[in-house]
Amino acid sequence: MFFKLLKRFYDTTYNLNYQYAKVIIVIGSLFVMPKDFCMADRRPNVEVIDTDILDKKEDLGQLDRTKLNIQMSEPEIRFLSYLIRRYKPKKIVEIGVAAGGSSVVILNAIKNIPNAKLYSIDLCEKMGNDHSQRIGFVVDRHFSHLNKSNWRLYTGNITAKFIDEIGKDIDFVFIDTEHRNPGEILDFLQILPYLKRGAIVVFHDVSCHLLYYPKNKTQWTNCALLNAIKGRKIIPRKDSWEGVELIFPNIGAIKIENNQEKFAFDYFNMLTLPWYYFPDEEQIKTLKDFFRKHYDDFCCNIFERAINEYRQLLSKKYQEENSILHRFIMFFRAIINRIVHFSF
Numbered sequence: 001m002f003f004k005l006l007k008r009f010y011d012t013t014y015n016l017n018y019q020y021a022k023v024i025i026v027i028g029s030l031f032v033m034p035k036d037f038c039m040a041d042r043r044p045n046v047e048v049i050d051t052d053i054l055d056k057k058e059d060l061g062q063l064d065r066t067k068l069n070i071q072m073s074e075p076e077i078r079f080l081s082y083l084i085r086r087y088k089p090k091k092i093v094e095i096g097v098a099a100g101g102s103s104v105v106i107l108n109a110i111k112n113i114p115n116a117k118l119y120s121i122d123l124c125e126k127m128g129n130d131h132s133q134r135i136g137f138v139v140d141r142h143f144s145h146l147n148k149s150n151w152r153l154y155t156g157n158i159t160a161k162f163i164d165e166i167g168k169d170i171d172f173v174f175i176d177t178e179h180r181n182p183g184e185i186l187d188f189l190q191i192l193p194y195l196k197r198g199a200i201v202v203f204h205d206v207s208c209h210l211l212y213y214p215k216n217k218t219q220w221t222n223c224a225l226l227n228a229i230k231g232r233k234i235i236p237r238k239d240s241w242e243g244v245e246l247i248f249p250n251i252g253a254i255k256i257e258n259n260q261e262k263f264a265f266d267y268f269n270m271l272t273l274p275w276y277y278f279p280d281e282e283q284i285k286t287l288k289d290f291f292r293k294h295y296d297d298f299c300c301n302i303f304e305r306a307i308n309e310y311r312q313l314l315s316k317k318y319q320e321e322n323s324i325l326h327r328f329i330m331f332f333r334a335i336i337n338r339i340v341h342f343s344f
């Protein structure tokens with residue numbers, strides 16, 4: 001509104017040829033514009049949600065937060081719950097379950113949505129830090145009041161192994177797995193062909209690389225995906241971790257644009273970015289078959305090339321060759337060679 005008035009005034013003065021007025025207006029607008037440009041909620045492609053307000057609206061009362069064993073902050077829990085209540089999805093997929101805290105939050109949010117169903121997937125069968133506990137154990141142990149007939153848990157493999165059974169028309173996905181490349185890039189590519197038009201995709205740990213920096217500095221995958229996936233972005237205004245306000249929220253969602261198949265190249269090309277771990281060969285084989293079934297040769301070739309490149313770069317031999325000790329030995333050997341060379 002202000003800019004429209006400014007422009008109208010500028011146009012009028014232009015006609016009257018008031019040169020001084022024009023200069024003053026242009027300089028004045030320089031002071032106004034930067035602030036306006038920085039306000040994310042005025043951009044048409046980003047919606048900023050006030051999680052403080054959600055506190056009162058979200059029905060989280062029955063969830064004993066101390067028993068959730070969840071790796072999400074209070075504003076992130078409220079944000080996830082809010083999105084489900086707002087979009088009322090019928091078919092939800094969660095990738096990355098661990099103890100099951102986020103599954104509880106989702107099951108609680110869908111309890112009043114008729115025919116809504118949650119499908120949760122985890123690569124492991126047991127908890128990484130405690131092998132006596134099964135993945136998703138908190139759901140049965142502490143939240144027996146939730147309806148479990150609308151929950152299906154798949155463990156022990158990657159999404160591609162279960163997704164045909166889950167089927168198409170998925171309208172809500174929550175992804176929270178490795179946070180390092182190729183992690184969630186591969187997870188997203190496995191779910192993409194099964195998404196409904198305009199589905200909501202939520203990523204946790206989108207600013208994880210800044211938390212406990214530099215320990216987490218390789219964990220920027222979800223930040224990159226939140227930026228790269230085409231669609232309207234939804235983020236909370238504020239977030240905090242262990243009582244400290246975060247500079248950037250650690251959760252974000254995308255209401256995906258229609259015709260996502262047009263963007264397959266953009267997502268596959270992300271696999272050329274550095275990989276920080278190499279999936280096991282069984283997973284690679286499953287992924288190759290899956291991608292061949294759902295994507296064109298060009299995209300599959302990008303995956304093949306990325307595998308070949310990073311298999312070599314991440315191999316033990318390569319790492320050994322690049323270790324400081326190895327370089328030191330090579331340097332020392334070169335000096336001895338020189339000495340031997342000059343002595344004869």
Ligand SMILES: C[S@@+](CC[C@H](N)C(=O)[O-])C[C@H]1O[C@@H](n2cnc3c(N)ncnc32)[C@H](O)[C@@H]1O
Pocket residue numbers: 069070071072095096097098099100101102121122123124157158159176177178183187
């Ligand atoms: C950060 S935890 C999930 C935390 C959970 N969403 C919560 O908020 O409580 C990550 C989980 O993802 C699982 N995971 C890692 N890679 C995976 C993959 N490619 N597919 C499915 N699960 C995976 C791990 O076994 C681990 O249990």
